[in-house]
Amino acid sequence: MKLFIAALGTETNTFSPLPTGRQNFDETLYHRHDGGAQSEHYFAQPLRIWREMALAHGDEVVESLCAFAQPGGRTRQSVWETLRDSVLADLRHAGEVQYVLLKLHGAMAADACDDCELELVLAVRDLVGPEVTIGVELDLHCHLSPRLAAAANLIVLYKEYPHTDVNERAVELFTYGRLAAMGEIRPLMALRDCRMLGVWRTSDAPVRELVDWMTAAERRDNVLSLGFCHGFPWADVPNVGAQALVLVDGDPSLADALVDELAGRILALRERYQPALLTIDEAMALLPTLAGLSVVADIADNAGGGAASDATWLLRGMLAAGTPGALFGAVWDPVAVRICMEAGEGARLPLRLGGKVGPQSGQPLDLAVTVLRVVENATVTFGAGRQPMGDAALLDVDGLHIVINSIRTQVFHPDAYTQFGIRLADYRAVVVKSAQHFYAGFAPVADRVIYVAAPGTVSPDFTSLALPRAGRPLWPQVSDPFSAGVAP
Ligand SMILES: [Zn+2]
Known part of the structure; x- marks a missing residue:
């Protein structure tokens, strides 16, 4: 045949x-x-x-x-x-x-x-x-x-x-x-x-x-x-x-x-089933009280759902709360990557980061960063293979580490971070811009997983999604879509 x-x-x-x-x-x-x-x-x-x-x-x-x-x-x-x-x-x-x-x-x-x-x-x-x-x-x-x-x-x-x-x-x-x-x-x-x-x-x-x-x-x-x-x-x-x-x-x-x-x-x-979700404020209040490693999912900025992966809402919250010992990523910002690669490892420089693609991304952050590591042609494991991340850099902002990259992708696996020569166990909180695919690789090494609903392109507020082409009522936009009648 x-x-x-x-x-x-x-x-x-x-x-x-x-x-x-x-x-x-x-x-x-x-x-x-x-x-x-x-x-x-x-x-x-x-x-x-x-x-x-x-x-x-x-x-x-x-x-x-x-x-x-x-x-x-x-x-x-x-x-x-x-x-x-x-x-x-x-x-x-x-x-x-x-x-x-x-x-x-x-x-x-x-x-x-x-x-x-x-x-x-x-x-x-x-x-x-x-x-x-x-x-x-x-x-x-x-x-x-x-x-x-x-x-x-x-x-x-x-x-x-x-x-x-x-x-x-x-x-x-x-x-x-x-x-x-x-x-x-x-x-x-x-x-x-x-x-x-x-x-x-x-x-x-x-x-x-x-x-x-x-x-x-x-x-x-x-x-x-x-x-x-x-x-x-x-x-x-x-x-x-x-x-x-x-x-x-x-x-x-x-x-x-x-x-x-x-x-x-x-x-x-x-x-x-009601998936557990925290607001940014709830997560900032909770994190300092927790021992061990918390993996925090920034689900609304998941590239795998069509988001830019450059949203700053959660990162802004972490900087305001002061969260040294945390790792955040991966922020899709090819311009910032280019600047950091030109500056080189060890450089300290002012950097405008993230918030570039649209209103869902929030405002850019102006930071004083140190370039800790640069990895050219970085990759991340998903399933049996590896996906491109583009060129990438690990930055330090007063003890908060940030990974930025040039090819938009979600953080599927811990090697998105460990390829910089760092160990997840050295952090108290590791943020991943991913809705759920991160789970298979991160959950086994985490003490807990926390899902945070920041604003963003993949916001889990389904009641506010405008879906006129759906052509029929949908839960949870209506409580009983089968008795609500079919829209014309
Ligand atoms: Zn899917």
Whole structure:
């Protein structure tokens, strides 16, 4: 058999002040035909896995695009169309294929397209016809629609947040996709709209229980995969919101019953789960009273959700409170990095830092800094690979250490900091600009994790998000979205 594979995505925050253009893809992840072999980026890993598994079966593999942009605002229309058309041109050139596997994000929007994944999968379906199996792996922060579920044969979502199971899900999708292509299973999907906005950390008990239940339910006869689509709330697009998805073999009544059961368990999280969050003032009051190492997440300025990662709200609070022994990062400020690199290690200089991209970033800070270390082409681990941070510097401001960098990314892992030759254990508080992906690497070395809700592009105040294109009421914007009526 012949397999066609491609990876294309970003997570679009329609409230982000950062347009997503071609430079973002080029600097984050872009390969035309060999991304799976060339890149360590987590988004490229499924391509490597699918190629290896297909070759082990003696199948032929045609690999197309492998592209991902650091989350930001809508992708420029011309950039989206060029990327989309690259995949379609490669598929045409591939000739007859028996199965297609796509690694997409699921929350990508362009200037004139609210649902890039749907547009791509529909175009792929048009090209390959109704008999060819199309399988799609999506991030759980996606927007699902009945049209997408109808256009693809199989959709498999990550289950974990932090996303520690990208590769496991890729293996599953390959396994079921190939069986479907051989006619040995008949995948069917069912979807339920849960009309909820939220963030659900799978490290927290009620969400953990749900994921464990999902995994157990997959051991039932003819059940292939269960997906809890968390949705990505910061997107004013028609399908924003949480959904339940099930994938079964050949039994529509099983799919319907199971998706209702899953949706019921997701809806129950409205009462069962409230993620703990502190204000900046609450965190500043709490931190001095704590022993050991506190890891503090600046969740609203998470680059992984489309934020600039240059917000100064929390850093300003820490400077005002006086928090020596703390480490803060990573502030995306290419201009400040350039100045510090020119000044060199050991230099002491006045530096205007952060707060540059827009009102969500707050005001810049004018600081007297000492450049402790400079690292060229810094990287940070995520999943099985490493992501670029650009050039980076470690600064000191009266005992408070700050990491700044030139390629926008979230702090996925402690090595974002330890590559400067420092030890986390030497700090009392370590701040990470990340919503949850940091957790897998930092929680094991921390005495506690504290989530702080500062202002920002990824603010967790879902009631204030303007989502007129959602087209239906959503919890918690209304308390009962199913009795509130559907907006026209
Ligand atoms: Zn995600």
